[in-house]
Amino acid sequence: MFGDNQFFGVNHMSEEKARAQSMRFRDTSAIIEVLDIAYEAGIKTFMCTTHDRIGEVCEYFRKNSDRYPDYQFYPGMPYAHKYANAVTDYGISGAIKRFLPDDGLFDAVVRGGSSIAKKEIDGIATLLIDAEMKMFEGLSTPVIFLQNVVTDFLLGLGMKDAFRIFADHIKNRYNAEPAFFTMNMPKLLDVLEEVGIENPIICSSINKLGFRMCGGIEAYEQTLANRQFRPVAMSVLASGGIPPREAIEYVSHLPKVQSIVFGASSRGNILQTKALIDELLDNQ
Amino acid sequence: MIKIAVVGLGKMGLSHQSMINMHPDVELVAVCDSSRFVLDMLEKYTGVKVYTNYSKMLKAEGLDAVIIATPSKLHEPMIREALEHDLHVFCEKPFCLDQEEGARLVDLAEQKQLVNQVGYHYRFVGAFQEVKRLLEQGILGTVSHVKAEAYGPVVLKPTGASWRNTRSEGGGCLYDYAAHPLNLVNWYFGMPDAVGGTVLNKIFSQDSEDEVYASLFLPNGVSGQLSVNWSDESYRRMTTKITITGTQGRIYADRQECQLYLRDSKKIPTDLMAGWNVRYTTELTDSVWFYVRGEEYSAELDYFIQKIKRTDNNNINSFANSLQTDRTINLLIEDNNSIPSNTATNNQQGMSKNWWQRVVS
Numbered sequence: 001m002f003g004d005n006q007f008f009g010v011n012h013m014s015e016e017k018a019r020a021q022s023m024r025f026r027d028t029s030a031i032i033e034v035l036d037i038a039y040e041a042g043i044k045t046f047m048c049t050t051h052d053r054i055g056e057v058c059e060y061f062r063k064n065s066d067r068y069p070d071y072q073f074y075p076g077m078p079y080a081h082k083y084a085n086a087v088t089d090y091g092i093s094g095a096i097k098r099f100l101p102d103d104g105l106f107d108a109v110v111r112g113g114s115s116i117a118k119k120e121i122d123g124i125a126t127l128l129i130d131a132e133m134k135m136f137e138g139l140s141t142p143v144i145f146l147q148n149v150v151t152d153f154l155l156g157l158g159m160k161d162a163f164r165i166f167a168d169h170i171k172n173r174y175n176a177e178p179a180f181f182t183m184n185m186p187k188l189l190d191v192l193e194e195v196g197i198e199n200p201i202i203c204s205s206i207n208k209l210g211f212r213m214c215g216g217i218e219a220y221e222q223t224l225a226n227r228q229f230r231p232v233a234m235s236v237l238a239s240g241g242i243p244p245r246e247a248i249e250y251v252s253h254l255p256k257v258q259s260i261v262f263g264a265s266s267r268g269n270i271l272q273t274k275a276l277i278d279e280l281l282d283n284q
Numbered sequence: 285m286i287k288i289a290v291v292g293l294g295k296m297g298l299s300h301q302s303m304i305n306m307h308p309d310v311e312l313v314a315v316c317d318s319s320r321f322v323l324d325m326l327e328k329y330t331g332v333k334v335y336t337n338y339s340k341m342l343k344a345e346g347l348d349a350v351i352i353a354t355p356s357k358l359h360e361p362m363i364r365e366a367l368e369h370d371l372h373v374f375c376e377k378p379f380c381l382d383q384e385e386g387a388r389l390v391d392l393a394e395q396k397q398l399v400n401q402v403g404y405h406y407r408f409v410g411a412f413q414e415v416k417r418l419l420e421q422g423i424l425g426t427v428s429h430v431k432a433e434a435y436g437p438v439v440l441k442p443t444g445a446s447w448r449n450t451r452s453e454g455g456g457c458l459y460d461y462a463a464h465p466l467n468l469v470n471w472y473f474g475m476p477d478a479v480g481g482t483v484l485n486k487i488f489s490q491d492s493e494d495e496v497y498a499s500l501f502l503p504n505g506v507s508g509q510l511s512v513n514w515s516d517e518s519y520r521r522m523t524t525k526i527t528i529t530g531t532q533g534r535i536y537a538d539r540q541e542c543q544l545y546l547r548d549s550k551k552i553p554t555d556l557m558a559g560w561n562v563r564y565t566t567e568l569t570d571s572v573w574f575y576v577r578g579e580e581y582s583a584e585l586d587y588f589i590q591k592i593k594r595t596d597n598n599n600i601n602s603f604a605n606s607l608q609t610d611r612t613i614n615l616l617i618e619d620n621n622s623i624p625s626n627t628a629t630n631n632q633q634g635m636s637k638n639w640w641q642r643v644v645s
Contacts, residue, residue, distance in 0.1 A: 009520050015538050022520070031548045121329060152576045158303025158330040182573035187306070211566050214575045241566035 001074065002038045003234065003263035004048040007031050012211075012239035021265060028056040037267050039068065041274045047074040047203075047261050049147070055135040062138050070115050076145035076181055077132040121162060126169045133174065143201060144170045148181035155188055164195045177201055184214045184233075186223045200230055203261065205235035208242050208250040232259040237273075244276055253279040285311040287347050287591055291338055291362065292354030293317040293326075296376050296403070303333075303582050307497065309589055316341050342369045349399070349592055351585075352376065355447040356454020360385045363603075367392045372399040372597075374588045375465070378459050380607035385611055390603045399591045401584070401599055402606035404467045406524060406539075408580035408587070410568030412468060414542040415526060415535055419472055421553070423546070424530025430500075430508045431464035436522035438514040442488045449489045455506065456492025458484060458613055462512040464524050467609045469508055471498065472528070475608050476500040476508065484618040487515045498616055500540050508567060510616075537602040540565045 009022030025031050035046060035057070054075075061071055077234050133141070146166055154162045167178035179201035182188040192200045205212035206220060211271070212235055213220050224231060235252075237247045251257050260277055264270045288310050290301045297317070305312045314333040316524040317323055323334040335341040342365060349372035351360050360380045366373050367389065379402045393400035406412050418424070426468040438461070439449060448460065469476075477502045484493035494515040500508030505591035514522075522631070528535045541564045548558035572582035584601070591599045 011540070012566060013540055015523060015540050018520075018540075052610060121325070150575055152574075153299065153302050156306050156576055157298075157326070158332075161329055184306075187574070209566060210571060212575065214572060232603060238566045239564075241564060268557070279499060 001045040001047045001232070001259060001261040002043045003261045004046070004051075004054070006263040006265050007034075007052070008049070008051055012235070013241065024265070028053060028060070028239045029233055030055055032060055034265055034270070037270050038274075039071070041271055043270075044068075044070050045053065045072045045074055045194065046236075047076065047145070050075055050079045051078045052079075058135045058139055072140045072142055073136055074143045074145060074179070075133065075136055075141055076147050078128065078147060078150065079132075081091045092182060103152060112126050121159075122165050125162065125165050126173070129166070129169055130173070141174060141176055143177045144174060145179045145181050145201075145203065148183055151180045151182045152184055154185065154193060154215065155182070155184060160191050160195050163197060164194060167197050179203065179232075183212050183233075186215045186219045189223060189227055189229055199230060201230045202231035203234055205238075206231070206233035206251055206254065206257065207236050207238045209238045211235060211238045211241065224254050227258075230258075231256050232261055233257050234261045236260055236262060245280075248273070248280050257281075272276065285309060286349060286446075286589060287311050287313045287345070287348050288349050288351060289314045289316060289335075289341055289345060290351045290353065291316040291341075292352060292358075292376075293319070293322050294353060294460070297351070297353035298322075299576055299581065299587065300353055300374075301332075302576050303574055304351065307586065307589060308573065309593065313345050313347060314341055318331055318542060318601060336465070339365065342366065342371070349373065349588075353403075357381055357447070357452075359454075360389065363389050364392070367396055367398060367400075370396060370398065370594050372588070373605055374403065374585070376403045377606065377609075378454055378463050381454050381609050381610075383405055383607065383610055383614055386603070386607045391521075391605055391608055393597070397595070397597055399588060399595075399597045399599055400603040401588050401591070402601050402603065403584060404464065404601050404606065404609070405578075405580040405584050406464050406468055407601055408583040409473060410579075411537045411539060411540050411542040411563070412526065414563055414568055415528070415537045416472060418535060418542075418544060419528070423532065423544070423556075424505045424528060424535065425532035425551075427473075427504075427506050427528060427530040429529045430469060431525075431527040432469050432500075432508060432510050433525040433527075434461050434465045434512045434514075434522065435516045435519045436461065436514055437490050437517045437519060438522075439494055440515060441515055442490070445491055449492045451492045456489070457494050457512060457514040458492075458496050458616065461514045461522070461563060462496040462510060463609055463613060464522075465510060465512065465526065467606070468524070468526055469502070469510075470605070470608045470612060471505055472526075473502045473504075473508070476502050476612060476615065478610070479619050481613045482616045482623070484616070484620045487513075496616070498619070500612075533628050541570065 006021050008023045009018040011018035019109035061068060170176050170178040180188060181203045185202055185204035188202060233251050236251050237244060262273055264273060286309055289326060290297055293315060301315060304310055315326060316335040316338050318336060326332050328332045350366045352375040354362060356378055359375050363373050363375055380389060418435055448455040480499045482498040485492035485495045495513040496510060498510045500506050500510060523538060525538045536543045541562060544561040546552055546556060546558050550560060569579050572579045574582055621640055
């Protein structure tokens with residue numbers, strides 16, 4: 001799967017590189033160009049945030065659906081920065097109100113308004129999910145992720161019901177598989193099982209350095225070996241901290257890992273990484 | 285188990301609550317806030333005990349420690365009350381708006397032998413810790429200059445007043461943003477002997493500055509430049525940078541990496557070489573027990589807990605350390621006040637008036 005960090009100036013190693021990338025990708029056509037290279041290499045799933053600019057990417061794929069008949073989006077929501085800033089400026093309830101649709105939708109008024117009054121997260125959460133999903137209308141989104149900042153924040157607070165609410169809404173309204181990003185994979189799996197989300201899809205950092213693998217690399221390896229879930233590996237290359245072959249070799253020796261998400265900007269890196277994944281992961 | 289409560293459930297308080305609740309040595313006993321809405325949600329969905337009255341919570345709960353993340357003007361009375369209850373205190377930055385009160389709190393915490401820590405999380409960022417380590421080795425020879433910068437997209441248009449953009453309540457770019465690079469400068473070089481040319485300029489805010497520029501005159505002849513702007517949308521998020529120049533080379537560090545240029549000499553340690561030496565966050569960052577939004581936030585809380593367990597109040601980011609930063613901020617305010625108003629660029633009207641005066645005269 002192809003990730004989108006590189007398009008929005010996210011780089012875990014260098015601010016300079018991140019800025020250079022955000023200059024290069026200020027025009028959406030530059031993003032499409034890279035997605036095209038990945039597509040030609042056989043990577044037909046785009047795992048993306050709900051950044052405003054992704055809306056433009058979606059628009060392109062809607063208009064050109066003939067050229068990409070089998071293209072899939074795996075959205076990860078929410079794009080947390082906008083909410084975090086609003087919470088600081090307007091407080092929690094003020095922030096929630098700001099992100100609810102303000103076009104007088106009956107549904108929004110009933111679900112949102114009364115939910116805020118009754119302090120029920122179901123109504124508020126499902127409205128926010130629908131608002132985030134709007135940009136993907138008409139596109140294939142078979143798997144929908146909750147972003148790690150939100151997953152881990154809820155996990156930390158112990159708001160376990162929120163995972164259930166997210167999962168149910170994703171299944172019922174979008175006929176899609178709910179999935180979760182996290183930096184605390186073993187702990188999250190415990191809680192997801194506790195609230196009855198079976199065999200969940202969990203995307204977490206999995207790399208030889210143990211970078212962003214909270215609970216420790218051994219706990220991750222144990223969990224992969226002994227527990228029932230569908231892992232997706234991210235940060236496999238640790239932002240370039242590990243040489244590609246070594247990085248993918250490590251992941252390929254782990255049980256259960258069938259999917260890797262990676263981001264790259266150059267044809268060379270995309271093709272090289274894809275070739276390594278094909279060679280090493282398929283030889284498991 | 286260490287019994288802890290969190291007071292002030294804004295962005296920082298909630299994220300502290302989320303992290304500390306997962307700490308294996310901690311029992312999160314209660315939380316306190318003035319917003320009934322937030323409390324009701326937390327009570328309903330997490331089962332945590334909630335209070336709207338801080339004093340009542342301190343009296344009732346038999347706590348060991350408290351995490352304070354309320355608006356800055358409330359830090360002083362809340363810290364005092366916690367110390368009087370013999371509680372270890374972790375307080376968000378800035379420490380205390382009144383330096384004399386701050387000094388009294390330093391004494392009180394010391395006298396009671398309580399762990400006292402302020403949330404200057406950059407001292408827990410691997411790259412900035414690496415800078416400290418290199419400086420302590422004297423790697424740069426004689427240091428001549430430090431440039432301390434912070435930029436980010438906080439205030440991007442005129443907005444209504446809140447405590448976050450009112451200086452008298454501890455808001456504004458100086459307390460909110462500039463405090464961080466200043467705190468790093470204090471860590472590396474101590475208190476400035478003097479400051480000069482302080483610009484506290486408004487861009488969008490009504491009651492506080494949006495950009496801060498100043499010269500810092502530090503001990504041992506080290507000069508410093510501070511450059512901070514929280515109205516800069518070209519940065520995706522807050523970005524803090526430190527550049528230090530010495531006779532043997534230069535260090536540049538931000539959250540992601542520490543770049544060291546070393547001049548060739550016989551004194552180069554074996555793990556370094558002449559020319560560029562770069563270490564990235566991926567290798568400089570220690571693993572944490574739980575991650576929400578950056579290892580440094582988890583690491584500072586874990587450090588606080590470990591210090592409590594060892595009853596060791598000789599800790600990093602102590603009230604005394606943080607009082608230095610409060611005092612440095614105060615020097616900047618005094619310096620800015622002393623600049624004649626017709627030359628100070630306190631607002632944009634002021635700037636254009638100066639420009640016209642020069643044209644006319």
